[in-house]
Amino acid sequence: MSDWRELQGQMRATGYVATDDLAMALHLALMLGRPLLLEGAAGVGKTEVARTLAAIRDTRVIRLQCYEGLDAGHAIYEWNYQRQLLAIRAAGEGGETGAAVEERIFSERFLLARPLLEAIRQPVAPVLLIDEIDRADEEFEAYLLEILSEYQITIPELGTIRAVTRPMVILTSNATRDLSDALRRRCIYTYVDYPDRATEMAILAARHPGLEARLLGQIVGFVQALRKEDLEKVPGVAESLDFAAALAGLGVNDLAGDAVALQAALVTLLKTQADRAAVPTEVAQRLAGKAA
Amino acid sequence: MRVVGQPTRFAARASGPAERMAGFMAHLRLNGLRIGVEETGAALEALAMVTATDPYEARLALKAVCTGSLDEFAQFDDLFAAYWLNRGRERAGKSAAGIESKRAASAQSAQDGNTGGGRADQPDAGRTGEVEQGGDGRLTGSRIRNLMRVDLREVVSPADMTDACAVAERLARAIRDRRSRRHKAGKRGARLDLRRVVRASLATGGEPVRLFHRARPDRPVRLVAILDVSGSMAVYARVFLAFVKGLIGADQSTDAYLFHTRLVRITDALRDPDALRAVNRLSLLAQGFGGGTKIGANLAAFNRHYAKRLVGGRSVVIVLSDGFDTDPADLIGAELARLKKRGCRLIWLNPLKGWQGYAPVAAGMAAALPHLDLFAAANTLASLAALEPELARL
Numbered sequence: 001m002s003d004w005r006e007l008q009g010q011m012r013a014t015g016y017v018a019t020d021d022l023a024m025a026l027h028l029a030l031m032l033g034r035p036l037l038l039e040g041a042a043g044v045g046k047t048e049v050a051r052t053l054a055a056i057r058d059t060r061v062i063r064l065q066c067y068e069g070l071d072a073g074h075a076i077y078e079w080n081y082q083r084q085l086l087a088i089r090a091a092g093e094g095g096e097t098g099a100a101v102e103e104r105i106f107s108e109r110f111l112l113a114r115p116l117l118e119a120i121r122q123p124v125a126p127v128l129l130i131d132e133i134d135r136a137d138e139e140f141e142a143y144l145l146e147i148l149s150e151y152q153i154t155i156p157e158l159g160t161i162r163a164v165t166r167p168m169v170i171l172t173s174n175a176t177r178d179l180s181d182a183l184r185r186r187c188i189y190t191y192v193d194y195p196d197r198a199t200e201m202a203i204l205a206a207r208h209p210g211l212e213a214r215l216l217g218q219i220v221g222f223v224q225a226l227r228k229e230d231l232e233k234v235p236g237v238a239e240s241l242d243f244a245a246a247l248a249g250l251g252v253n254d255l256a257g258d259a260v261a262l263q264a265a266l267v268t269l270l271k272t273q274a275d276r277a278a279v280p281t282e283v284a285q286r287l288a289g290k291a292a
Numbered sequence: 293m294r295v296v297g298q299p300t301r302f303a304a305r306a307s308g309p310a311e312r313m314a315g316f317m318a319h320l321r322l323n324g325l326r327i328g329v330e331e332t333g334a335a336l337e338a339l340a341m342v343t344a345t346d347p348y349e350a351r352l353a354l355k356a357v358c359t360g361s362l363d364e365f366a367q368f369d370d371l372f373a374a375y376w377l378n379r380g381r382e383r384a385g386k387s388a389a390g391i392e393s394k395r396a397a398s399a400q401s402a403q404d405g406n407t408g409g410g411r412a413d414q415p416d417a418g419r420t421g422e423v424e425q426g427g428d429g430r431l432t433g434s435r436i437r438n439l440m441r442v443d444l445r446e447v448v449s450p451a452d453m454t455d456a457c458a459v460a461e462r463l464a465r466a467i468r469d470r471r472s473r474r475h476k477a478g479k480r481g482a483r484l485d486l487r488r489v490v491r492a493s494l495a496t497g498g499e500p501v502r503l504f505h506r507a508r509p510d511r512p513v514r515l516v517a518i519l520d521v522s523g524s525m526a527v528y529a530r531v532f533l534a535f536v537k538g539l540i541g542a543d544q545s546t547d548a549y550l551f552h553t554r555l556v557r558i559t560d561a562l563r564d565p566d567a568l569r570a571v572n573r574l575s576l577l578a579q580g581f582g583g584g585t586k587i588g589a590n591l592a593a594f595n596r597h598y599a600k601r602l603v604g605g606r607s608v609v610i611v612l613s614d615g616f617d618t619d620p621a622d623l624i625g626a627e628l629a630r631l632k633k634r635g636c637r638l639i640w641l642n643p644l645k646g647w648q649g650y651a652p653v654a655a656g657m658a659a660a661l662p663h664l665d666l667f668a669a670a671n672t673l674a675s676l677a678a679l680e681p682e683l684a685r686l
Contacts, residue, residue, distance in 0.1 A: 002343050004352075024342070024349070025356035031341045032334060032357075039362060073480060085501050138544055175362070176601050177545055178559070181326055184360030191365045232600060 003027060007056075016045070016052040017195075017202040025190035026053065035148050035169035037133075037184065040192035043236020045203075046172040050129035053168060062122075062167070063129045064115040066136035072143060076153060077117045080110045106157035116144075117153055120163035128167040133183075134176045145183055195237060197224055203237060208244050218255040219244050221291025226269060229287075231278065235269040242268035255288045262288060313339075316354075319375045324573070325364050331357060347376065363560070456531050459677050460538025464515055464546065481507025513606050515539055515546040516636075518594065520613030522552045522585035528643045528671070532612050533574065535676065537562045539610075547602055551590035557598070585616060587656055588623030595630050605635035612641045612670065615657030625659035632663050639666045639683070646671030 004027035011018045011026075018026070022038075026049065029036035038046040054061045064075055084105040091101040113121065119128040133141065147153060151163035171187060173179060195203060200220045204211065211219075223240040235243070246265040252258050263281055270276050279287075317332045338357045342349045351372050359365045477485055488504035496502075517536045521529045536548045540562045548558050564570035603609060609631060617624060632638060640660060644650050646669035652658055661667060666682060669675045 002349065004342060004349070020348075020352055021355065024352035028338050028341065028353055028356050032337055034334075037360075071480070081503055082501060085499060089499055174601070178361075178563075181360070185326060185328070185331070187360070188356045189360050189365065190356055191362050230596065 003031075010056045011052050012202075012206070014052050014055045015206045016048060017199055017206055018049075019192075019195070019199060021190050022049070022192060025188050029170075029188040030168060032188070033166055035171055035187045037171045037173065037179075037187035037189045038192050039173045039175050039189070041194065041234065041236060042174055043238040044192045044194055045237050046192055047129065047131055050127050050170045053170070054127040057125075057127070057168070059124050059126050060122075061127045061129050062115050062119045063131060065131045066133050066140070068135055068137065070136045070140055072140075074114055075116050075140065075144075076114050076147075077155060078112045078114065079106075079157075080112050084110050108158070111155070111158070116147055117161065119167040120147075120151055120153065120161070120165075122165055122167070125165035126167050128169045130169065130171045132174060133171045134173040134179060138180065141180055141183055145180075145186060148186055194227060194234070197221070200224065200237065200240065204241065204244055207241055208248065211244060211248065212253060215247070215253055215255065216244075218288065218291045219247065222255055222287050223269065225287045225290055226279070229279065229283075231270070231275045232272045233270075233275060235271075239269050239271075255291060256285070259285055310336075316375050317358075320358055320371060323367070323371055325358060325368075325371075326360060327358060361560075454534075456534035456676075457538035457541060460535045461542040463676065463680055463683055464539045464542035476507060478505050478507030481505035483507075513608055514602075514604070515543065516603060516607055516609045517546070517548045518555075518591075518609065518611045518613075519548065519550040519558075520552070520585065520587065520611070521550050522616075524585065524614050524616045525612075525643070528612075532670075536612075537570070547598075549594065549598070551586070553586050555590045555593045555597075585613075586619050587613060587615070587617040588619035588621075588627055591624060591627035591631065595627055599631055599634060603631065603634045603636050607634070607636035608639060609636050610639045610641060614642055614644050615640075615652065615654045615660060617654075617656035619656075621655035621659040624656045625663065628660055628663040637665045638663055639668070640664050641668055641670035641676070641679075643669070643671040645669035646675050 004024050007027050007030075008018050008020070008023035011023065026036055028034075036049075038049060040046055050061050050063075087105050087110070088101055091104070111117075115128070119126055130144070133144070136144075148169060151166055152160050154160045197220055200223070201216060204216055204220060208216075219240065223235060223243065227234050243265055246268045247255070247261070250258075250261045250265060252261045252265070255262060259281055262284055266276070266279065266284060270279060313336060314332065317327050317335065321327045335354055335357045338353045339350060342353045344350050344353075351369065354372065355365070355368045359368050477488065483506045485504040485506045489500045489502070492502045492504065493500040517539050519529075519532055519536050521533075525532075533550075536550075536558075540546050540548055540559065546559075548562055550556055550558050558574060561570055561573040564573060615624075628638065642652075642657065645652075645667070652661055652667075668679055668682065670679075
């Protein structure tokens with residue numbers, strides 16, 4: 001059996017059903033030591049890839065959640081100004097010389113490591129998850145690129161900190177803006193789409209092993225049909241997992257049989273008022289009937 | 293610009309594996325994928341790590357290494373089959389056209405059901421089934437489409453293009469520059485808030501232990517341009533395209549679309565640093581250029597597929613259209629209202645408004661009016677330039 005099939009199997013064992021595309025991309029990213037860029041709609045399990053990988057490699061996930069205005073101080077490192085000031089003050093009273101104090105307050109003890117710095121200083125290679133990179137600014141993207149190619153961080157007062165181990169980097173993007181070509185070229189790329197019927201069945205079966213096969217088929221059929229409807233927010237895998245859990249909790253064993261329970265469970269799938277209005281009981285029943 | 297005379301070096305005719313791979317990379321590059329020497333190296337490395345003799349594994353591996361965006365991801369399988377399985381056409385240019393049209397077709401299929409091919413010389417509203425999709429018919433279909441496409445290279449004259457670009461960049465800047473210049477107390481920021489630091493230091497005997505910052509709230513405005521290139525707009529389309537290219541050039545986050553009977557995202561094509569290739573790509577995307585109009589349906593498609601990701605409270609959506617629509621007018625009103633709900637500002641630039649005695653009586657235009665923040669003329673470059681103060685005030 002080839003290596004990437006093995007990886008796919010390991011992911012399956014931890015409860016993540018990966019498509020061939022994804023498994024191969026992840027395998028190559030690990031083998032080539034390149035970052036993996038995952039793009040796709042919200043709720044298709046991009047972030048979960050990082051957790052699964054961490055579980056397989058038995059290491060930790062260091063997560064950097066990107067947002068508009070994210071700066072180096074929050075992503076890489078920051079000096080602990082308050083501690084430095086206190087140290088200066090204490091040194092002043094102790095009669096220490098200026099040079100000695102300066103030497104001391106710009107040492108690692110006064111450094112606050114943020115995710116990126118932390119990730120390259122781990123003794124065991126962690127999984128570095130850079131979530132929703134598309135939300136960060138382009139300037140940050142450029143800086144990130146430098147770190148991802150060199151795996152070293154330069155702190156003017158301290159010098160260059162080289163990576164102890166190379167973290168396994170996974171970037172996710174919801175494609176709210178175009179990422180720079182340079183970043184895309186650095187990364188192994190894969191697009192995570194909504195799963196097809198068979199894959200989604202496998203995912204649900206892996207996560208909710210107690211579900212009856214017939215109901216499982218109905219749920220997947222229903223969700224797949226719902227994705228084709230004209231919705232503002234198309235339900236992802238996370239939503240269909242919730243949906244299955246909700247149905248199990250409500251004690252439903254036939255989707256078409258219990259209109260009230262189905263309508264109640266829809267809150268886990270439809271997240272805006274307009275979508276709720278677009279799927280009244282009749283539509284839900286029609287979809288459930290088709291799925292059954 | 294593609295060199296038309298240069299044939300794809302097919303795998304079967306190459307002498308060794310390395311040359312075949314190099315040929316494949318060249319083939320990808322010819323088809324618009326962003327591939328450099330580094331990728332070729334990475335691809336060879338990747339192949340060494342899988343069972344390279346298994347076409348399926350090799351395809352997955354090369355796909356992960358060579359693609360970098362959804363478009364590329366979607367077209368890769370066809371490119372792979374065309375090269376390795378020798379299903380492609382003899383000339384790279386043609387095969388590229390097949391792929392580009394596939395891409396356009398996939399953009400088209402995003403608008404479920406609303407297909408309709410465009411022809412330059414006849415209105416085509418409501419006509420469906422232009423492409424024989426599926427199976428092996430695609431490449432053949434692409435040749436017919438190829439002849440149908442209007443070559444925008446001749447349409448966009450260099451002088452107009454430069455002018456329109458310059459005006460557009462000025463406008464884009466006028467809209468963007470309204471971001472806040474004030475400094476406000478913030479959790480972090482480049483500057484220290486000296487007043488607050490000193491005030492707080494009183495409590496610690498004059499030592500500034502707690503630091504306060506002042507940040508400049510950044511409120512960049514995001515532009516989205518939606519350009520109508522239907523038959524009635526054809527005379528203006530060339531200069532408007534240049535105008536949109538200018539808008540795009542001013543800022544990385546600007547987005548552009550064009551529509552006739554269907555909506556096509558043209559941001560990537562316009563961003564192409566090679567101007568000639570940008571125009572070339574556009575002309576492939578703009579099949580149906582000068583055909584019928586479906587403003588309402590296209591706005592609906594925009595709302596459904598792009599708006600939720602790309603339009604927010606800080607967006608300005610610019611529609612360039614004359615408002616003549618073959619769809620029911622109330623659809624335009626409803627879709628604009630829906631778009632407006634996202635909190636964006638709406639600008640409608642209508643070339644007809646510059647005409648003497650124009651009144652927005654076209655049903656579509658009348659339906660749109662209540663939702664607009666600015667409704668302005670756009671029949672000359674001068675009238676576009678005159679918009680600058682208005683936009684700055686918006």
